[in-house]
Amino acid sequence: MTDFLQLTAAGLSQGSVYALLAVGLIATYTVRHVVNIAQGDFATLAGLGSISLVTAGLPLPVAILVALISVTLASVLIERLVIARVKNLTTLVSIILTLGVSTLLQAIMLLVWGAEARRLPPFPGNDLNLGGVSIRSQELWMLGALVIVGGGILLFYEKTRWGKALRASAEQPVAARIVGISPAVASVLAFAIAGFAGAAAGVVSSPIYLSIWSGGLLLGLKGFVAAVLGGLVSFRAAIVGALLLGVLESYVAGYVASGWKDAVAFFILIIVLIIRPAGLMLRPEAVRV
């Protein structure tokens, strides 16, 4: 029983990282129908950036804040320089485009930070031991980041005027423009949210999982699988899906074989796509007027 709870705890903290990435993916998908392959690279970029800033002598909170802001800006910059330039942006084009962006970002990270994995110092706090189940304080930070950042984005979309406007421009772009919601602003905002969520995932996970230039793609794919579970439009479903994915991975590694761990996500992806052959991604397209 202790082992089961231990695996669950590890899975939940890992899943919270996937959840933040899934939230970022959905943010850009709902507004621009962009599947952003570079989403995971925002995480590694923020991780490596904050490591450099800490090494340069900045206090940890300041370094993290600077990294979060920089990566958010980088995401907006990518939107302005790449995504906004494309006239006929389909989901497929967005995948190809952002795959290019991802490759470019990885090359830059490799040149700047080198090939070796690096670690951000752990955030303050004490590790817990609840009846033999050990939980690192950093894992609580990871869950906390999901609650605050993920929850904050959820509230923003559902409760604020800006958030509702963003959703409106996603679902009815023409009508939204008529009532004065600028698609350009909506797009920038969506990428800012995606960049911020990805960066948050990167800085909270770096002290445990380390940051390495090439780590983004797999992370992004795990986030994508979670986002697909949420139909690529539902933040709530994606967050639940991400936590489920993390826990499932943990059980598979513990009870089956650790080598199967990374296969879980792809197995789920295939199952979902077979059960919903119309493609969960096609749904928003159909409601477009």
Added chain:
Amino acid sequence: MNRARRRRLLVPAAVAASIALALTGCNAANFGGGDDGGGDGATEEGPIKIGAVLDITGVGANLGVPEQNTLNMLADQLNEDGGINGREVELFIEDNQSTEDGAARATTQLIENEQVDLIIGASRTGPSLAMRPLVEAAQMPTISVAANAAIVDGSEWVFKTAQNDIVVLERILDDAESKGYTKIALARDATGFGEGIADIITELGAERGITLTATEAFEPSATDFTAQMTNLRAADADAVIIWGITPSAGLAQAAYVQIGVNKPVYQSHGVANAAFFEAAGPAAEGVLAPMGRLLVADQLEADDPQKEVIDQFIADYTEAYDAPPSSFAGHAYDAWKIGVAAIEEAGTDPEALRDAIEATSDFVGISGVFTMTPDNHSGLTADALIMAIAEGGRWNLYEE
């Protein structure tokens, strides 16, 4: 294959080769080597080409990057000193991205396109094993810098400079036996480096009254080790061996301490670098690992036969790269020096060069004192290893 058939194949091949040579402006003397008999004189011109296949990016980066640094530094030093017998040395370093197919591609590239005289690499066991059939078929003298004995077992053309895994495990199990441990649990790298480790422990353990009670595996790219460590905790052994490279072995160590297994840990020589401490953090404290003398050079006896070589290498490397070398840098150093000494003596004819490497005797290197024989292409004994303990953020000499 009959004679007429062979001729049909040979003619177009020869034409294609001539065209390729003419197009690339290659030195024809490098082509064909000693096959035509008596052509040796022709190969002894132009630069000497040494190729290297290293894990510069990917999971083996902590190994490949210092190895790349070392080879670049040694090649520069050698050329400043006038090269080998007056001939300049050209170094071709290929990144295999820590993959088997990358290593195979890079090897083919070095043999076919660069026509190198000697190959060094790869950094890890898996890629090294992928290179083996290629270099054996091409009769290319090759010195791997990876650990698993399978790389050189029964090989004709492949040598290696990292200490054999079996010798490392002997060291670990000797220490375990002396402390009265009877049950050992293992978490091993799921790639070539960890292949066969469980069998060796079972075999060597039987002589020492030690049984292997649990085996877990982890990918070198893994970041979460909770599952494996939870299972090790349930195994209830007297001690645990974590067998992998940094950073994964370091992350496993961190998870091990976090989960609270609370048993002594042995690690392999795959963690013989400072990066282990970055990955494991405070969890590194107290870990024992057999390794070469490089990382504890400042604690060696003054009369240690390797001390002078090691001190010089540390000084040179630190000056060039502003950071101390790792054991993996040392493996590259040994491969380079053994290879260069053999070329100096025998030239670049593949057969002669191979024989010269095989005749390496009492070579004082970083990872130990090498004596190769036709049956032993690794050349190191258990004396090459010391037991090190992780204390205060560095490796220290362990007094039993």
